[in-house]
Amino acid sequence: MKTRHLLPMTMLALAVVAGCSSVPLNNANLDAAHNDYRVAQNNPQTRDGAPVEMKQAADALALADASLARRDRMAEVDHLAYLAKSRVALAQEVGRQKAAEVAVTEANAARDKARLAARTDEADAAQRNAASSQRQADASQAQSEASQRQAANARQQTAAAQQQAAMSQQQTNDANVRAMQLEEQLKEMNAKKTDRGMVVTMGDVLFDTNRAELKSGGLRNVEKLGGFLKQYPQRKALIEGFTDSTGSDGTNQALSGRRADAVRTALVGMGVGSERLATHAYGEAYPIAGNDSADGRQLNRRVEIVLSDDSGNILPR
Amino acid sequence: MDISCKRRLALIGAASILLAACASTPPPTAQVAVSTAAVAHATAAGAPALAPMEMRSARDKLDRANAAMASKDYDRALTLAQEAQVDAQLAEAKAESNKAGKAAAELQEASRVLSEEMARKSQAPGRQAPK
Numbered sequence: 206m207k208t209r210h211l212l213p214m215t216m217l218a219l220a221v222v223a224g225c226s227s228v229p230l231n232n233a234n235l236d237a238a239h240n241d242y243r244v245a246q247n248n249p250q251t252r253d254g255a256p257v258e259m260k261q262a263a264d265a266l267a268l269a270d271a272s273l274a275r276r277d278r279m280a281e282v283d284h285l286a287y288l289a290k291s292r293v294a295l296a297q298e299v300g301r302q303k304a305a306e307v308a309v310t311e312a313n314a315a316r317d318k319a320r321l322a323a324r325t326d327e328a329d330a331a332q333r334n335a336a337s338s339q340r341q342a343d344a345s346q347a348q349s350e351a352s353q354r355q356a357a358n359a360r361q362q363t364a365a366a367q368q369q370a371a372m373s374q375q376q377t378n379d380a381n382v383r384a385m386q387l388e389e390q391l392k393e394m395n396a397k398k399t400d401r402g403m404v405v406t407m408g409d410v411l412f413d414t415n416r417a418e419l420k421s422g423g424l425r426n427v428e429k430l431g432g433f434l435k436q437y438p439q440r441k442a443l444i445e446g447f448t449d450s451t452g453s454d455g456t457n458q459a460l461s462g463r464r465a466d467a468v469r470t471a472l473v474g475m476g477v478g479s480e481r482l483a484t485h486a487y488g489e490a491y492p493i494a495g496n497d498s499a500d501g502r503q504l505n506r507r508v509e510i511v512l513s514d515d516s517g518n519i520l521p522r
Numbered sequence: 523m524d525i526s527c528k529r530r531l532a533l534i535g536a537a538s539i540l541l542a543a544c545a546s547t548p549p550p551t552a553q554v555a556v557s558t559a560a561v562a563h564a565t566a567a568g569a570p571a572l573a574p575m576e577m578r579s580a581r582d583k584l585d586r587a588n589a590a591m592a593s594k595d596y597d598r599a600l601t602l603a604q605e606a607q608v609d610a611q612l613a614e615a616k617a618e619s620n621k622a623g624k625a626a627a628e629l630q631e632a633s634r635v636l637s638e639e640m641a642r643k644s645q646a647p648g649r650q651a652p653k
Contacts, residue, residue, distance in 0.1 A: 284601050291608035298615035305622035312629040316636060323640045 232279065234286040235269050241293040242266055251300035258296035265289035387437070391512075394429045401520045402511050405430060407468065409506040417463035419471060427468060430510060431475035441481045441513040444468050449502035450489045462486030464508050481517075491522070550600040554591060557584055557603040560610035569613035572620045576613035580606045 242262060245251045252259065269285035396403040411423030419427060434440060446461030465484040473479045494501035513519045561580050570577045587602035 284605070287605060288608055291605075291612050295608070295612045295615050298612065298619045302615070302619035302622045305619065305626040308626040309622070309629055312626065312633050316629075316633045319633070319637055319640060323643070326644055 230273070232269075232273055232282045232286060234283050234290070235266075235273060238266060238269065238286045238290040238293065241290055245293050245297055245300075248297070248300065250304050251297050253300075254303035255296040255299035258292065258299050262289060262292035262296050265292045390429070390433050390436075394426065394433065396512065399511075401522070402513060405510040405512065407508045407510070409503045411508075412464055412467075412506075415460065417460065417467045419467055423468075424471065427471040428475065430468075431472050431477055433512075434472065434477045434481065435475070437515075438481075439515055439517055441483070441517045441519065442472070442477075443511040443513075443519050444472075444482060444484045445509045445511065446484070446486045447491060447493075447505055447507050447509065448489055449505040450492070450496040451502065454488055458486055458488035461488050461508075468508055468510065547596040547600065549591065549594075549596050550603055551591075553600055553603040553607070554584075554587055557587065557607040557610065560607045560614075564610040564614035564617070567614045567617045568621070569610075569617040571617075573613040573616035576609050576616060580609035580613055583609060 245259065245262070265285065266289040269282060269289050272285050273282045391403055394405045396405045398404075405426070407423055407426050411420055411426065412418065413420065430442070434442060444465045446463075446465035448457040448461050450457075452460075462484070465486055469479070469482045469484050472482055489496075489505075492501075492505045493507070494504040496502050496505060511519050557580075561577075561584055564573075564577060564580065583602045583606035587599045587606060590596070590599035590602060
């Protein structure tokens with residue numbers, strides 16, 4: 206039986222085997238796998254993020270291509286194409302994962318940077334506040350120092366003013382005392398106030414009749430006068446002599462002149478500067494009482510000493 | 523000889539040649555072990571939830587590979603085991619990239635919220651700061 210059916214059996218077997226290998230040179234699944242690979246290769250996320258996985262995918266594709274070239278069964282080529290396709294998809298997923306990890310790292314870095322910036326801003330703001338508070342404190346201090354200086358100044362001024370007031374008071378007191386002293390002295394000399402100034406009258410009893418020598422009473426008067434003039438060196442004196450109407454004008458003129466000179470001489474002898482003393486003889490002129498009575502005539506026989514004011518002025522008659 | 527007898531013999535002959543051609547594949551125990559480990563690894567990484575389609579495909583193919591091993595169809599077992607492995611690996615990679623993507627998105631959202639807060643904060647004292 207075997208020898209008779211060997212040839213047809215062999216031919217059938219060959220036909221079956223040949224039938225297994227009659228596949229076209231293209232495989233749709235392998236083409237799709239190649240396409241996927243190209244897409245993945247053009248994606249930087251995958252190409253750069255999963256190079257190892259892409260290499261494995263390329264190797265799988267090569268195996269599939271070789272199987273196709275060998276004209277293996279379609280099922281075999283399909284299987285190898287499936288493996289290659291899966292490897293490409295794997296590479297894409299790994300690329301995605303790497304990108305996400307990078308994003309996490311970058312986000313953390315950005316968050317840290319933002320936190321740092323916020324802290325720096327806080328610190329800067331705090332520093333500005335501190336600086337402005339310091340400036341305020343300094344300004345307050347400067348103000349308080351200025352106020353203190355003002356207060357010290359004011360105290361100084363008050364003290365100075367008080368001192369001045371005391372001095373003025375003292376001066377006033379001194380002036381008062383001096384004025385009182387002056388009044389006293391003038392009173393002692395029996396000086397009378399006239400519109401020409403203070404006038405000291407030395408009466409007739411201080412001279413002997415018709416004589417020009419001063420008697421002791423007159424000398425005492427002269428002493429008082431001299432003391433006054435020495436105490437007030439700025440004052441001057443005008444010594445005026447007068448007689449009554451008895452006797453001739455000429456005699457009277459001469460006598461009045463001599464009496465005035467006597468007073469002057471006495472004063473100079475006491476140390477009063479002669480330039481301060483002027484004399485004038487008026488004779489019978491300017492009587493102060495009637496010449497018809499003895500008392501009146503006595504009164505007219507006088508020497509008047511006109512005292513100047515403080516500046517040395519004497520108003521003329 | 524009648525046709526049915528011829529046909530029967532032809533079929534048997536073809537089958538034996540085919541079997542003779544394919545019977546040289548050893549049992550792919552190593553590959554099946556690798557694929558089993560890949561499926562377990564992917565399961566542990568959370569792939570069933572995050573890449574369900576790929577996981578189902580991997581498990582299904584692994585089961586069919588084991589069945590093929592049992593019926594000594596070693597070529598088939600090898601093919602299925604190989605595909606189960608790449609399916610499991612793809613499922614795991616999808617799961618991982620999914621998780622990383624979620625983490626990145628959450629972090630970016632948190633950063634955005636933080637930036638907004640800080641922008642609001644810096645505006646408030648900015649009104650008082652001297653310019």
